[in-house]
Amino acid sequence: MALLETWRNLAYGNGTDNKAKDKLWEGYFAVEKGIYEKILSNPAEVVTGTVKDLAEKYETEILIMTGFLDGINESLKGYENPIDTMEEDTEVKIEIDPEKLYYNMVAAKAEWLYTLPQWDAILSEERRKDLYKQQKASGTIRKEKKVFPNDPCPCGSGKKYKKCCGKNA
Numbered sequence: 001m002a003l004l005e006t007w008r009n010l011a012y013g014n015g016t017d018n019k020a021k022d023k024l025w026e027g028y029f030a031v032e033k034g035i036y037e038k039i040l041s042n043p044a045e046v047v048t049g050t051v052k053d054l055a056e057k058y059e060t061e062i063l064i065m066t067g068f069l070d071g072i073n074e075s076l077k078g079y080e081n082p083i084d085t086m087e088e089d090t091e092v093k094i095e096i097d098p099e100k101l102y103y104n105m106v107a108a109k110a111e112w113l114y115t116l117p118q119w120d121a122i123l124s125e126e127r128r129k130d131l132y133k134q135q136k137a138s139g140t141i142r143k144e145k146k147v148f149p150n151d152p153c154p155c156g157s158g159k160k161y162k163k164c165c166g167k168n169a
Helices: 003-012 018-041 051-057 060-074 100-106 117-121 125-138
Strands: 047-050 091-095
Touching: 003 018, 003 060, 018 060, 018 117, 047 051, 051 060, 051 091, 060 091, 060 100, 100 125
Parallel strands: none
Antiparallel strands: 047 091
16 A cells, blocks of 8 residues: 555544544644744755655654655645655655745645744745735635626616616526
């Protein structure tokens, strides 16, 4: 079984009770924050190695590293790691796209990550606000106001909609 499938079964699977999942995620989020603090301290660095090497480098378990790689995969510069087929000896690369990463952290509602102080040296406060607003607006669904037959016509004629543009509707 590939590492990602094992990780997802453990983290999301039905075989684990909620208390165990909560404990797993609590530990994961603490490790994730520590890894991001290191990565964001030197955002231009390209980190490479096997999944096992990276787990050792960031002092965590292989499955936790797998979950981290799954989470960061869409925030990398121009490529994605082969997470679906990843094993311990699979070579992976972490080269972040800071704007994509910040945007995706906001999308994941990971406030403990997008408010890390390391962001101050990477993106201006104004740019972070712009990315935050862009992400929040991307999920907003706007419904056009429904025009009823007796409403004024939206074309501005002054007639009722049913006697104007809504005549043939």
